[in-house]
Amino acid sequence: MSVASSSPRLPFSSAARSLLLAGATLSLLNAAPVAAQAPDTVDSASAEDDFAGGIVVTARRRAEDAQDVPVALSVVGGDQFEQRGDYTLAAVQQVAPSLQLFSFNPRNTNINIRGLGSNVALTNDGLENGVGVYVDDVYYGRVGSSQFELVDLAQIEVLRGPQGTLFGKNTTAGAINITTRQPEFDFGGQAEATLGDYGLHQVRGSVTGPITDWAAVRISLSDTHRDGFLRNIHDGARIHDYDNFTARGQLLLKPSDNFTVRLIGDYGRQTLNCCVRLPSTVFTTYDDGTTIANNFNQRAARAGYTPLPTDPFARRVDVDAHFQANMNQWGVSGKADWDLGPVTLTSITAYRKWNWHPANDADNTPLSVNTLAEQANRQKQFSQELRLGNNGEGRLHYTIGAYYFWQIINGYGASGYGSDAPLWLFPNADPVTRNAAVNGFVARSTSNPQTKSAALFGQASYDLVPDRLSLTLGLRYTHEKKQGSFNQWWAEGNDLSSLTPAQRTAAITLRNALNPVTSYSVGFTDDSLSGLATLSYKVTPDILVYASYSRGNKSGGLNLTNTPAGVSPAVGPEKVDNYEAGIKSQFWDGKLTLNAAAFWTDIFDYQTAIVEQIAGSNTSRNYITNIPQARARGFEVDSTLALSKHLNLNASLAYTDAYYVDFKNGPTPVESLNPTTGGSPVSDLSGKPLSGVPSWSWSAGGDFALPLGETALGSAEIYGRADYSWRSSYYTAVSDSRYSLVPSYGIANARIGFRTEDGAFDLSIWAKNLFDKDYVDTLSVANTGLVTATVGDPRTAGVTLRTKF
Numbered sequence: 001m002s003v004a005s006s007s008p009r010l011p012f013s014s015a016a017r018s019l020l021l022a023g024a025t026l027s028l029l030n031a032a033p034v035a036a037q038a039p040d041t042v043d044s045a046s047a048e049d050d051f052a053g054g055i056v057v058t059a060r061r062r063a064e065d066a067q068d069v070p071v072a073l074s075v076v077g078g079d080q081f082e083q084r085g086d087y088t089l090a091a092v093q094q095v096a097p098s099l100q101l102f103s104f105n106p107r108n109t110n111i112n113i114r115g116l117g118s119n120v121a122l123t124n125d126g127l128e129n130g131v132g133v134y135v136d137d138v139y140y141g142r143v144g145s146s147q148f149e150l151v152d153l154a155q156i157e158v159l160r161g162p163q164g165t166l167f168g169k170n171t172t173a174g175a176i177n178i179t180t181r182q183p184e185f186d187f188g189g190q191a192e193a194t195l196g197d198y199g200l201h202q203v204r205g206s207v208t209g210p211i212t213d214w215a216a217v218r219i220s221l222s223d224t225h226r227d228g229f230l231r232n233i234h235d236g237a238r239i240h241d242y243d244n245f246t247a248r249g250q251l252l253l254k255p256s257d258n259f260t261v262r263l264i265g266d267y268g269r270q271t272l273n274c275c276v277r278l279p280s281t282v283f284t285t286y287d288d289g290t291t292i293a294n295n296f297n298q299r300a301a302r303a304g305y306t307p308l309p310t311d312p313f314a315r316r317v318d319v320d321a322h323f324q325a326n327m328n329q330w331g332v333s334g335k336a337d338w339d340l341g342p343v344t345l346t347s348i349t350a351y352r353k354w355n356w357h358p359a360n361d362a363d364n365t366p367l368s369v370n371t372l373a374e375q376a377n378r379q380k381q382f383s384q385e386l387r388l389g390n391n392g393e394g395r396l397h398y399t400i401g402a403y404y405f406w407q408i409i410n411g412y413g414a415s416g417y418g419s420d421a422p423l424w425l426f427p428n429a430d431p432v433t434r435n436a437a438v439n440g441f442v443a444r445s446t447s448n449p450q451t452k453s454a455a456l457f458g459q460a461s462y463d464l465v466p467d468r469l470s471l472t473l474g475l476r477y478t479h480e481k482k483q484g485s486f487n488q489w490w491a492e493g494n495d496l497s498s499l500t501p502a503q504r505t506a507a508i509t510l511r512n513a514l515n516p517v518t519s520y521s522v523g524f525t526d527d528s529l530s531g532l533a534t535l536s537y538k539v540t541p542d543i544l545v546y547a548s549y550s551r552g553n554k555s556g557g558l559n560l561t562n563t564p565a566g567v568s569p570a571v572g573p574e575k576v577d578n579y580e581a582g583i584k585s586q587f588w589d590g591k592l593t594l595n596a597a598a599f600w601t602d603i604f605d606y607q608t609a610i611v612e613q614i615a616g617s618n619t620s621r622n623y624i625t626n627i628p629q630a631r632a633r634g635f636e637v638d639s640t641l642a643l644s645k646h647l648n649l650n651a652s653l654a655y656t657d658a659y660y661v662d663f664k665n666g667p668t669p670v671e672s673l674n675p676t677t678g679g680s681p682v683s684d685l686s687g688k689p690l691s692g693v694p695s696w697s698w699s700a701g702g703d704f705a706l707p708l709g710e711t712a713l714g715s716a717e718i719y720g721r722a723d724y725s726w727r728s729s730y731y732t733a734v735s736d737s738r739y740s741l742v743p744s745y746g747i748a749n750a751r752i753g754f755r756t757e758d759g760a761f762d763l764s765i766w767a768k769n770l771f772d773k774d775y776v777d778t779l780s781v782a783n784t785g786l787v788t789a790t791v792g793d794p795r796t797a798g799v800t801l802r803t804k805f
Contacts, residue, residue, distance in 0.1 A: 126558030162552025165474025196798025368418025
């Protein structure tokens with residue numbers, strides 16, 4: 001709960017200082033293309049400093065020491081992001097092992113916590129992620145909109161398990177709660193410039209201060225560019241580069257000690273020459289030894305094309321089509337806190353837009369096969385949240401609220417085929433017919449899934465025994481209405497009227513096999529109850545044990561695509577029962593923190609994306625559906641050790657056993673399906689592991705500071721940080737194809753630098769993926785036997801100069 005506090009408001013009568021702030025603000029705005037945003041510093045106005053030796057979190061909508069919250073969570077402070085030099089959501093998984101993030105491109109990003117959220121697959125606009133992402137209390141409706149660089153970061157809380165009795169949107173797997181720094185009534189700022197290999201140059205900056213004695217402003221900017229990690233031998237260009245610009249402006253109004261308004265506006269833009277998958281391997285026979293008909297090697301041979309060697313770590317591709325992964329977004333929000341004495345009333349209003357502009361080379365060759373393969377998005381959302389929470393230190397703490405969310409995603413799809421497509425796709429068809437049907441054929445589509453969600457929620461904690469035994473109960477009622485339509489039509493192509501009737505019929509059949517003319521609408525209404533019950537006990541002032549049960553619900557989805565016959569366009573809702581027990585403890589006067597949690601989660605009607613091969617062909621179909629039951633169980637351990645004021649260590653471990661309990665009609669792995677002998681596209685995957693979930697993951701790190709005393713620049717120190725994260729192997733196909741098994745890997749990062757005590761000078765050198773580990777993120781298995789990979793970044797190194805004023 002946010003409470004309007006009586007923070008110091010300094011008189012700001014100095015005209016010079018007013019002009020300095022205004023000038024700095026205007027300079028940052030005018031320098032937008034190359035503007036900088038400084039990372040968070042350890043001694044900034046971060047929530048972490050509010051408790052001596054502790055971390056303040058708002059997981060229960062009020063400021064609490066993380067050790068007093070009976071919730072499994074990980075907290076990553078802005079200072080840790082600064083020391084790592086990472087400012088994206090993907091970096092969190094390297095210090096929070098229970099979090100997994102996989103990305104084919106920004107739109108097709110999958111996030112799961114404890115193995116749940118979304119499986120490794122292309123994003124479907126009609127399905128929500130089970131992990132909610134919030135930035136300053138605002139829910140982001142599409143995961144892609146969270147893939148911009150974060151600016152002015154205070155901290156990130158990763159909450160595990162179902163959320164909803166306190167958070168605005170209902171989620172079944174967890175939530176990522178991102179908090180940025182507020183404007184301050186003391187003038188100040190930070191700036192940072194980074195240079196590195198692969199052409200990396202980055203500038204970040206932030207300035208804050210009062211404009212009156214009751215209003216303060218903060219302007220933050222970030223601009224990053226990096227050349228590509230891959231080489232396209234078709235034209236010699238470096239691809240998979242990175243170009244990101246982010247701006248954020250805030251206005252804090254405190255007309256009185258009991259009323260606060262925080263207004264935020266932000267803009268982000270990414271321009272990426274991305275994303276092409278790398279050749280990993282090719283298999284040409286099924287497990288029974290039968291040759292795969294029309295496999296990748298056969299197709300390449302017919303076209304007279306010699307593919308690249310299947311070595312993803314050569315980081316080379318050979319493609320001819322235009323590709324890009326461009327997006328932009330903007331949003332505004334207003335949060336008002338009104339302290340009424342016994343209670344505080346909070347209102348959060350937000351409106352956001354996200355635009356996705358992709359292009360792809362879907363055939364991964366320099367041949368003119370797939371000339372168009374894209375799904376553009378224009379997303380808009382509005383949310384309104386009202387909360388009422390009690391103040392004070394009594395035995396009862398409660399929060400009640402109401403939430404409304406509206407979203408529409410206008411999708412624009414395109415599939416196009418070039419001169420090499422007829423022979424590549426249909427070698428056995430009549431040459432005249434296939435050329436007329438496929439060469440130059442373009443199909444386009446539109447979709448418009450729309451969500452309207454309204455909820456009432458509340459949670460209360462009562463100290464049955466003051467400072468010892470506490471009971472927490474929460475309840476949420478959600479009403480959601482979803483509707484949408486899908487339309488696909490033939491936009492371009494050869495005139496078929498010159499063909500014979502038999503050829504014309506055959507040509508239409510070929511086009512329907514690729515992109516049939518389709519039009520339908522679907523919609524439904526869903527009502528659900530979710531809740532929470534937690535009992536916690538303070539064994540000693542420094543040891544808390546707890547046990548909890550929570551029920552989570554995620555509303556149904558919409559299959560707005562080429563829905564195969566027999567597959568419903570409406571996907572049922574998902575329900576989760578989560579059981580958890582944990583301990584939070586501190587020893588040695590708070591120097592050692594040791595937390596652990598064990599969980600057992602049953603998911604009913606688990607929503608997942610399916611890629612299924614059509615028997616008797618090399619064609620696959622994609623759709624979302626419900627799996628009757630899945631389960632995730634395991635444990636997590638988090639620890640920190642402050643050996644001294646200048647030396648800190650941290651380590652985390654997560655074990656997750658996530659598997660299908662009941663999935664009798666799962667997709668058959670490509671290598672196990674021989675359609676020529678009547679092989680079934682359906683297999684019983686009950687008992688098999690969920691995709692995208694490593695069984696084991698752990699991370700460890702440490703930071704140090706070596707005081708140098710007085711130097712020519714003033715009091716200073718040498719400082720450094722190193723960390724290592726490791727994940728065991730995992731599948732990236734729902735079918736658990738053995739060709740989709742990603743090997744285990746570990747990554748090390750390090751930084752060392754010199755800084756003055758006042759932060760005016762900070763120079764450091766750093767390396768990411770210090771030992772240049774070659775590792776794979778995802779593997780995709782095509783029914784032609786081609787396996788392609790997305791790989792992790794190679795070692796990068798650079799230098800960063802920071803200043804604080």
